[in-house]
Each structure stands twice: as C-alpha cells, then as structure tokens.
Amino acid sequence: MVEFSMTHAWLVPLLPFLAFAVIVFLTRPWKMLSALVSVGAMAAGFVISAYAAYGVFTSHSLIEKSLEYSVRWFSMPGLNIDVGVKLDPTSAMMLFMVTLVASLIQIYSIGYMRGEKGFSTFFAYMSLFGASMLLLVISSNLLEMFVAWEGVGLCSYLLIGFYNHKISAREAAKKAFVTCRIADFGLLLGMLALQIIFGTLNITELGEKIANFELYTNAATLTLVAVLVFLGPIGKSGQFPLHVWLPDAMEGPTPVSALIHAATMVVAGVYLVGRMLFMFLEVPEAQQLVAVTGAFTALFAASIALTQREIKRILAYSTISQLGYMMLALGVGSLTASMFHLWTHAFFKALMFLAAGSVLTALHHKADIWEMGGLIKKMPVTGATFAVGGLAIAGIPPFAGFWSKDEILSLTLSGGHPVLFFMAALTAFLTAFYMWRLIFLAFFGKEKPENHPQESPPVMTVPLLILAFLSLVGGLVGTPWFPFWGEWIRFGEFHHAAPDYTVMILSVILGVIGIGLAYKMYVKDVSAEQRLAERFRPVYTLLYNKYYIDEIYMWFNHTLVDGAAKAMYLFDIYVVDGIFINGIGAITRDTGSALRVFQTGRLQNYALVFFLGVLAVAVILAITGPAPAGLVWGGVR
Amino acid sequence: MSVNLSLISLEIATAAFGLALLVLGLIVPKTGRTGFGSLTTLGLIGLLGLSFTLWNNQGSLYDGIYIVDRYAVFFKQIFLAAAIMVAMGSMRYVDEMGAQAEYYSMLVFATLGMMVMASAGDFITLYLGLELMTIAFIILVCYKRLDAKSVEAGIKYVLLAGLSSAVLLFGLSLVYGLTGTVTILKVTWAFLTPGAFSPALLLGVVMLVAGLGFKISAVPFHMWAPDIYEGAPTPITAFLAAGSKAASFAILLRVFAAGLAGVWENWAMLVAILAGVTIIVGNLVAIPQTNIKRMLAYSSIAQAGYILVGLVTASPAGIKAVIFYSFLYIFATIGAFTVVSHFYTVTGSDEIKDYAGLSQRSPLMAAVLVVAMLSMAGIPPLAGFVGKFYLFQTVVENYLWLAFIGLIMSMVSVYYYLMVSLVMYRDQPADTTPIAVPYPVAVTLIVAMVLTLFIGIYPNPVAKIVNAAAMSFFMLQ
Numbered sequence A: 001m002v003e004f005s006m007t008h009a010w011l012v013p014l015l016p017f018l019a020f021a022v023i024v025f026l027t028r029p030w031k032m033l034s035a036l037v038s039v040g041a042m043a044a045g046f047v048i049s050a051y052a053a054y055g056v057f058t059s060h061s062l063i064e065k066s067l068e069y070s071v072r073w074f075s076m077p078g079l080n081i082d083v084g085v086k087l088d089p090t091s092a093m094m095l096f097m098v099t100l101v102a103s104l105i106q107i108y109s110i111g112y113m114r115g116e117k118g119f120s121t122f123f124a125y126m127s128l129f130g131a132s133m134l135l136l137v138i139s140s141n142l143l144e145m146f147v148a149w150e151g152v153g154l155c156s157y158l159l160i161g162f163y164n165h166k167i168s169a170r171e172a173a174k175k176a177f178v179t180c181r182i183a184d185f186g187l188l189l190g191m192l193a194l195q196i197i198f199g200t201l202n203i204t205e206l207g208e209k210i211a212n213f214e215l216y217t218n219a220a221t222l223t224l225v226a227v228l229v230f231l232g233p234i235g236k237s238g239q240f241p242l243h244v245w246l247p248d249a250m251e252g253p254t255p256v257s258a259l260i261h262a263a264t265m266v267v268a269g270v271y272l273v274g275r276m277l278f279m280f281l282e283v284p285e286a287q288q289l290v291a292v293t294g295a296f297t298a299l300f301a302a303s304i305a306l307t308q309r310e311i312k313r314i315l316a317y318s319t320i321s322q323l324g325y326m327m328l329a330l331g332v333g334s335l336t337a338s339m340f341h342l343w344t345h346a347f348f349k350a351l352m353f354l355a356a357g358s359v360l361t362a363l364h365h366k367a368d369i370w371e372m373g374g375l376i377k378k379m380p381v382t383g384a385t386f387a388v389g390g391l392a393i394a395g396i397p398p399f400a401g402f403w404s405k406d407e408i409l410s411l412t413l414s415g416g417h418p419v420l421f422f423m424a425a426l427t428a429f430l431t432a433f434y435m436w437r438l439i440f441l442a443f444f445g446k447e448k449p450e451n452h453p454q455e456s457p458p459v460m461t462v463p464l465l466i467l468a469f470l471s472l473v474g475g476l477v478g479t480p481w482f483p484f485w486g487e488w489i490r491f492g493e494f495h496h497a498a499p500d501y502t503v504m505i506l507s508v509i510l511g512v513i514g515i516g517l518a519y520k521m522y523v524k525d526v527s528a529e530q531r532l533a534e535r536f537r538p539v540y541t542l543l544y545n546k547y548y549i550d551e552i553y554m555w556f557n558h559t560l561v562d563g564a565a566k567a568m569y570l571f572d573i574y575v576v577d578g579i580f581i582n583g584i585g586a587i588t589r590d591t592g593s594a595l596r597v598f599q600t601g602r603l604q605n606y607a608l609v610f611f612l613g614v615l616a617v618a619v620i621l622a623i624t625g626p627a628p629a630g631l632v633w634g635g636v637r
Numbered sequence B: 001m002s003v004n005l006s007l008i009s010l011e012i013a014t015a016a017f018g019l020a021l022l023v024l025g026l027i028v029p030k031t032g033r034t035g036f037g038s039l040t041t042l043g044l045i046g047l048l049g050l051s052f053t054l055w056n057n058q059g060s061l062y063d064g065i066y067i068v069d070r071y072a073v074f075f076k077q078i079f080l081a082a083a084i085m086v087a088m089g090s091m092r093y094v095d096e097m098g099a100q101a102e103y104y105s106m107l108v109f110a111t112l113g114m115m116v117m118a119s120a121g122d123f124i125t126l127y128l129g130l131e132l133m134t135i136a137f138i139i140l141v142c143y144k145r146l147d148a149k150s151v152e153a154g155i156k157y158v159l160l161a162g163l164s165s166a167v168l169l170f171g172l173s174l175v176y177g178l179t180g181t182v183t184i185l186k187v188t189w190a191f192l193t194p195g196a197f198s199p200a201l202l203l204g205v206v207m208l209v210a211g212l213g214f215k216i217s218a219v220p221f222h223m224w225a226p227d228i229y230e231g232a233p234t235p236i237t238a239f240l241a242a243g244s245k246a247a248s249f250a251i252l253l254r255v256f257a258a259g260l261a262g263v264w265e266n267w268a269m270l271v272a273i274l275a276g277v278t279i280i281v282g283n284l285v286a287i288p289q290t291n292i293k294r295m296l297a298y299s300s301i302a303q304a305g306y307i308l309v310g311l312v313t314a315s316p317a318g319i320k321a322v323i324f325y326s327f328l329y330i331f332a333t334i335g336a337f338t339v340v341s342h343f344y345t346v347t348g349s350d351e352i353k354d355y356a357g358l359s360q361r362s363p364l365m366a367a368v369l370v371v372a373m374l375s376m377a378g379i380p381p382l383a384g385f386v387g388k389f390y391l392f393q394t395v396v397e398n399y400l401w402l403a404f405i406g407l408i409m410s411m412v413s414v415y416y417y418l419m420v421s422l423v424m425y426r427d428q429p430a431d432t433t434p435i436a437v438p439y440p441v442a443v444t445l446i447v448a449m450v451l452t453l454f455i456g457i458y459p460n461p462v463a464k465i466v467n468a469a470a471m472s473f474f475m476l477q
Helices: A002-007 A011-027 A031-056 A089-112 A119-138 A142-160 A167-198 A203-211 A219-236 A245-251 A254-263 A265-275 A277-282 A284-305 A311-331 A335-362 A380-394 A400-414 A418-443 A458-478 A484-488 A501-524 A528-535 A537-544 A546-596 A603-624 A626-633 B005-027 B036-054 B070-097 B101-119 B123-141 B148-179 B184-190 B199-215 B224-231 B234-259 B261-286 B292-312 B316-347 B363-377 B383-393 B400-426 B439-457 B460-475
Strands: A067-076 A079-087 B059-061 B066-068
Touching: A002 A031, A011 A031, A011 A119, A031 A089, A031 A119, A067 B383, A067 B460, A079 A089, A079 A119, A079 A142, A089 A119, A089 A254, A089 A265, A089 A335, A089 A458, A119 A142, A119 A254, A119 A265, A142 A167, A142 A203, A142 A219, A142 A245, A142 A254, A142 A265, A167 A203, A167 A219, A167 A245, A203 A277, A219 A265, A219 A277, A219 A284, A245 A254, A245 A311, A254 A265, A254 A311, A254 A335, A265 A277, A265 A311, A265 A335, A277 A284, A277 A311, A284 A311, A284 A418, A284 A546, A311 A335, A311 A400, A311 A418, A335 A380, A335 A400, A335 A458, A335 A484, A380 A400, A380 A418, A380 A458, A380 A501, A400 A418, A400 A458, A400 A501, A418 A501, A458 A484, A501 A528, A528 A537, A537 A546, A546 B261, A603 B148, A603 B199, A603 B261, A626 B261, B005 B036, B005 B059, B005 B066, B005 B101, B036 B070, B036 B101, B036 B439, B066 B070, B066 B101, B070 B101, B070 B234, B070 B316, B070 B439, B070 B460, B101 B123, B101 B234, B123 B148, B123 B234, B148 B184, B148 B199, B148 B224, B184 B234, B184 B261, B199 B234, B199 B261, B224 B234, B224 B292, B234 B261, B234 B292, B234 B316, B234 B460, B261 B292, B261 B400, B292 B316, B292 B363, B292 B383, B292 B400, B316 B363, B316 B383, B316 B439, B316 B460, B363 B383, B363 B400, B363 B439, B383 B400, B383 B439
Parallel strands: none
Antiparallel strands: A067 A079, B059 B066
C-alpha cells in the first residue's frame, strides 16, 4: 500500500476532481449523497496521502532527490511540457495536511451548510478546490502548477461568491479574482522568462540549471525574473499591497473561509516560493524583497486587526499577518521554518474559522464581537477550542504555534536581520493581544440578553475537537530538542541549532503580556478601548479604516483607470471601430458578397472557371518555380 | 513472388461487407428492411478493429503497386471512423427517406475507394480508388431521387468530377510519358536527378494540381463544392467533406510529397499561393451565407486551404501536420453536419435563422455545434488549435506571409462561426418544443465533442501515433 500510494500520488488530486464531476453530472439532486461523495473522495485522498507520507518519511534518499514521474502533455520543437508528480518530504507533508484539513472542513460543512440552497453545488466546488490545490502541491512542473494555481483562483471566485444573491459577495468574489489575476500576470511573465532562459519549466531541472545560472544569464536578469515570479505569491498569499481581497473573502460561507485561509488558497503562494527557493537564494536582492515584504505584511496586518470588530475580519487579518511570517521565514532562507509555520497555522487557523462559523450559526450571523459576550457558557466546546487556537497563535508553549513562530524569530535574529526581528517580535505581541481581545469580548464577559446561543451539533464540534488536538500537539514534531521536521523538510544542509532560550523566553513573555493586556482592557475595564480610541483618534481611525488602502485603490481606479478607459473608449468608438473595424468589416463582407456572384449555379460557368483555374495555375507555376521560370523566360536548355 | 494477402485483408473484408449489404437488401422483404444502419455501424466497427492488426504488419504488394504502411493504415482508420459516425448519424435521416440497404452499401464502397486511395502505390491503383469513391458518392449525392436539389447536385457532380478526372488522367499520363513508369516510388527516383524539370512536366504538374485540387476543393477548383454540399443528403455532405477530402489529401501527399519530391522547389510556391487563396476565398464567401450547409461548405473549403499549408514544405513535420489535422477535422466536421442533419430531419430547415434558440431546444446539439465550429476556427483548448499550430509552424520560417493569412482569416472565420452561436444562444426560438436526440445521433455528437476537446487538451497520444504514420511515409522512399 505504501509503495502503491507513492507511485500513484496523482490519485490524490484526481479523486476529488472525479467527485466534482460525479456531483455535477450525476448526484446533484441528492444532497446527502453529494456530500458523501465529496467527503469520501477527500478522505480516500487522505488515506493515500498518509501512506505516501509514511513512505516518504521513511526513505532518507528522498530528501535530496525527490521521487518524480510524469507523462508528456504536449511537445513541439524547443518546448516539451510534462505533467507529473514530484514527491518529496515537503509535498508529502502538504498532501497529508491539505487532505486532512479539507476532510475535516468538509465534514463540518455537512452541518454548517444544512438547508442551504445549492448544497450539492457547494460540495462540488469544495471538491474542485481541493483537487486544484492538491494538483498544485504535487506538480513537478511550473506550467502544471500554474494550471492548478488558476484552478484554485477560479474555485475561490466561485465559493466566495457562493451567496451570489448578495451584492457584497459578488463584489468580493470579483475583487479576489481580479486582484489575483493582476498578480498572476507577473507570475506568468516570470515563467515565460524562465522557459526562454533555461529552456525548461520542470522544477527539478530548473533547480539544477539555476544553481549555475551564470551559464545562461546574468544576476540582474535573474533578479528581475525572481521578482516577477514573486508577484504571483504576493497576490495569492495576500501580501502587502495585494492583500485587499483576503479580508473581503469572508463573504463566502465560513467553511470556505477556513479552507481558503488554512489549507488551500493562500498558502499556495508560500508553497510556490518554497518550491522555487533555490532561485531566490541565488539572488540576494530578491530574497531580501521576500523577507521585507513578509515582515512588513505581518506587522501591517496585525496593526489593522487591533481595531476591527467583525469576528471573521479579525481572523482574516491575522491570516495575512501569519502569512507574512511564512514569507519572512523564506526570505531569511529557511524552508524548514516556513513550512513548519504553514503546517501549524493550518490547524489552528482552520480551527478558529470553524469555531467562528459555529458562533455565527448560533448567533444567526451576527458578526460584531462587541455584540457577543459570555458565549462560553452556552457553547463550551466552541469556546474552549477557540481558546486553544488563540493560545496556539499567541505562541504559548506547548501549543503548536509557539514552536514554529519561535523558530522563525530565532532564525531572523541569528540570520542578522535585527530590524526584521523587531518587527516580527512586535507582531507576536500584537497577535496575542488582538486575538485575545476577540476571545475575551466574544466568549467571556457579560452575556447579552438578546442572544440565544446554542452549541453546534457533533458533526461540527467533532472536527473542532480534532483540530484543537492538532493545534495542541502539531508543533511537537519540530521542537529544538526533537528536530524531526528540520531533518526532513529542508533546503540545503541540515543544521541542528541549539535552542535559543533568549528568543524563546522573549516570545513567551510577549505572548503573555499581550494576553494579559487584552484581559485588562476587555475583561477588567471594558471602556479602555473607548478611551484609547479617543486619545489617539487619528491613529485609531487610520487603523480602523485599514490605512485607507481600499480607498486609495478606489481613487486610483476611478480617476486614472476609468479616465484612461474613457479616453480609449472614445478612441475605440470613433477611430478603431469607425475607421478600422467597420471599414475592414465592410470590405470583408463586400468582398465575400462580390465573390459570391461567381457562384451562379450554372454548370457551364463552373467548367469555365475550372479551366481558367488550370490556366492560372500554369501561369503561377511558370512565374514562381525556379526551373519552370527558367524554361519559360530563359529559353530552352 | 508470393503475395501476402493479409496486407489487404481489410480491403477484402470491406468489399465483402459492402456486397453482403447489397445482397441482403435484395433478399430481405421490403417490410423488414430496418436495422441496416445498425448493421453497417457494427460491421464498420469490426473493420476498424481489424485495421489495428495491420499497424505492425507493413509492406507493399506487387512491386510497390499497393502500399500498406502506417501512413495508409492510419488514414484508413480515419475513413472508417468517419464512416462509422456518418452511418450512426444517418439512421434517422435514411429512415425518413425509406430504409434502404443500397445507401449503406454505397457508403461502404465509398470507404473502400478511400482505402484503396490511401494505399495506392501507382497511378492506376490511385485512379481506380478515386473513381470507386467518386462513383459511390455520385450515387449517394442524388440519393433523394425525388428532391430536385439532390438530383441537380448529382448531375453537377457527375459532369464536374468527370472533367476533373480527365484532367487528372492527362496529368498522370504526362508524368508516365516522362518517366516511363506508373509506380510512384519509381517516379520519385526518376525525378531525383537534377535538372529533371521539363516543359512537359510543367504541364503535368499543372494538370495534377487541377485534378487533385478539385477533389480537395481548393480554389479555383472549388466551384462544385457549395452546390453539391447543399443539395446532397446532409450525412453524405458530412462524409464528402470529411472522408473524401481526407482521402484526396492522402493521395495528394503521395503524388507530390513522395512522387514529385525531387522537383519540390518548383511547385512549393504554387501550393503556398493556392493554400493562401483557398483560405481567403473560403472564409470570405462563408460570411454572407444564410444557409448553414453552404456556410459549412465554404468553411470546409477554407479548411482544405489550411491543410494544404502542410504540403508546402513537404517535410516530415508538414506530413505529420496534414495527417493530424485530417484526423481531428473529421470529428469537428461530422459533429457539425450531424447536428445540421438532425435539425433538418426534425424541422425541415437548413436556414441559419431557424437555429434561433437551439440552446433551449436541445442544449447538446447547440453545444456540439459551437465546439465543432470553434475547433474549426482554431480556438484553444480545442483540437483545431493544436492542428493549426502544427500546420502553420512548418511555414513560419520561409512563408511567413502564409502564416499571417492563416491567422487573419482564422479571425475572420470566428465572425461567421460566432454568428451562428449567437443565433443559437441569444435569440428566442419561434418554436420552443424541445428537440429529442435519438440514441445513435447522441452518441455520434458526444464522441465528436469529447474527442475534439480531448485532442485539444492532451494532443500527445494522437501526435505520437501520427508521428509514427508520418515516419512510415518517408521510410518507403
């Protein structure tokens, strides 16, 4: 079975894809059956992934040389594109994590989406979403990965806009799609450049060739290519300045948000950079860009999250912030730390989103945390599991987030980036604060009499409990004393770093202070935020309005883009359409009609044309062929 | 000399099958004459199965008169696939005309003629195959004996095909006179010596171009096609456009890319110009058409121009492109014509304006028609895109203008193809009754659509087979 799973890893994305097809074409009228098909396919994928992961994590040779197999997709002179599977510890870990989290989210969705219109369609899209992400994970080729990448983008569009009767949902879906498309254009250009320069898009071959890139191109060009490629992840992984779509993406049903934020969509960007890390490490400027973007995004998003009021919006900004951490880790050159944080984050973020969904169901979609309060009494499981997630993201040991965040912090410091370290540490403090602000406001304090919360059914709480368990223990695979993770998932040599107790203690202290401050401000003295907001009104407004980024984009679009569009529109109407299109169109049509006149239907005419044709052919031949031309014009030999 | 009869087992079986159908039609009493369509379909599928045994059984008979290489076998499979789809798509249509065994028997004989053409290694065999196919087609074109249009088309076809045959024979005899042989292989050798070009050969090439150009409906020898395509029973139009054209290309390649390869530089430019003119005229005249069969007829003239592009360089890549395009083209063509044929059976109309709202009356038919037409226009990810890519890739280097003509005219073609789509999807139908699609027709349509999509998305398996076929074409020289 292990052997089979490793050589048939392509089944993992294929099964959910088949589930998608089966639901769309066959089982759509039967809701529960559709859900079962979807969950079943994902669970089967999980089983295969688990076996494959077991196989990968027991054969040491795969760390240096991944298991690859492929079929030729198409070929033409100078361009051969394969589709294939690249199985190494990184992709095996991702397969395992994505199928696990996606299965849990789908099971949860059965409860969450009960009675919704389009229940089957929802599961079809969820399956397609999972299939695209899994294909992206196992791709051995950048073009193959790009297809999956766009598939992920398409599914996010479909699912964010799932409640398409709501204008806000439609707008959010469009925003997500367009923002990512802008970024993808950069990625596409980067891929084209890679194909032109190195003549391949196979990741492994690129790795070999880029190691000696001087043979093909200079460092400046490669830096440019790396930056172009990085544009894609900036969009997909919600890095500044293309993060704007991610907070709006919560317009979709909550399980979708969980899937987007935890396991599928947004980590795709991080994963791509991780896959291409060999390129970024060759050009220090590009690497620096990744690190700075990550650190800045982490801090930037965390500061916005401080003042937000909607539960899912806070979680969305926290995702952006955590993705910043992952990018930062890649920027300082550590695949290990980045993937480790991706792994732990997947569990606690999926957990928190699903718990938030449970809250929203109980409160009939009232999302403002100031209108909640004391929910833990009526919803003990949801509250407790959310708190586990909160402890994990705040970096309290032994929860999962502590280990991965600590590794990023200590690597940033030891890598010689004091400024970035300071930003990351500050983010850690802010994270603990805003997350516990949410928890204290929503689950503790006074109960609001107008709310009548009820604990969700087991189909929703059991996935929560499983995820809570994983958020608790998921980090133990990579502690400084048991560096299993770093030994397997790495780029370059394995260094066993001694535990850095200074950073460790510092990050715990920051987390505890953050939680403590939140406790003081939101449990002991509830009006504290009010007073602070009044004292620092401009700052508070700036943060509350998310630095007005959306408004700036809006202004830019309304004046520059719309203005340019209007000018071009007029040009189009009067010059292009008026002169060229209609002119050419008229000529084309008239020529067609004129030629039609020859088609008289009379046999004699046809025969005449035939012989005229023979004559014409003879003339053309006499003019164009070298030998006949010589015969006709140059006399007979 | 021992004769390896297994090489022509496919032709023997096909001939026997055609005769059997004819005889069965005589013995079965008039009331019981149904099921010939199914029988023909099954028989043809059996023949297709048989053809796979020949893939690894190559050779030539009678000193190169009859060549069975992978090139020939693959073309035969194309013809059989086309014939199967036409037979399935015909069932309703023929039932309306009265179930008649002769129709299917002629279909099989036309297929046999095509097979002989694909394998022809000398001029006599080539001509025999060509005439066998043409005569069967003449009968099929005027099969609706009581329909004036059909009969008119038949008469026109007889006369014009006779004319073209005469010209072709004249050309062949000139080549024979120059070389003293009718075997294509020996003709090839005769022309390999430098300075082989003579005024008589010039005349011969002109005649060959005209005679074969008629069969593939290249401009200016295309005049017959729209009238006959329109008048013929629609399934026959499909077979004419797909099968007859593919078979004619099979011999065109044998005669020019093999037989006249030695004097290639003399006719390359001529073929390039013919291809360009055919593409332009076919696409332009398609625009003002209001009858869908005529529109598709002109579109198929344009398609012939595209395929002709592959002959210009007479290179392995060009041959491969021609075979590849001939293969994918039958699915798009037969898919489109089967929709037209079934639409006519139900509504009695071929006018484009009557296709209004077809997407509501039969989503399958509308979808197949759109996919088929967009494939012909070369829109990715459909098969036509890949096919055109292979074709034009061969001329980009030395005949860039031709590639440009192809590109621009493909854009023009999108206009008239999408006009039909617009009518089907935007307009409201005058009559909203859904159109039921019977089982065999539905199978034909779905096969055509799925293959058009599949080849477009994943061309590699077919490209590999085509490559093997193209390689075998050059091996025998």
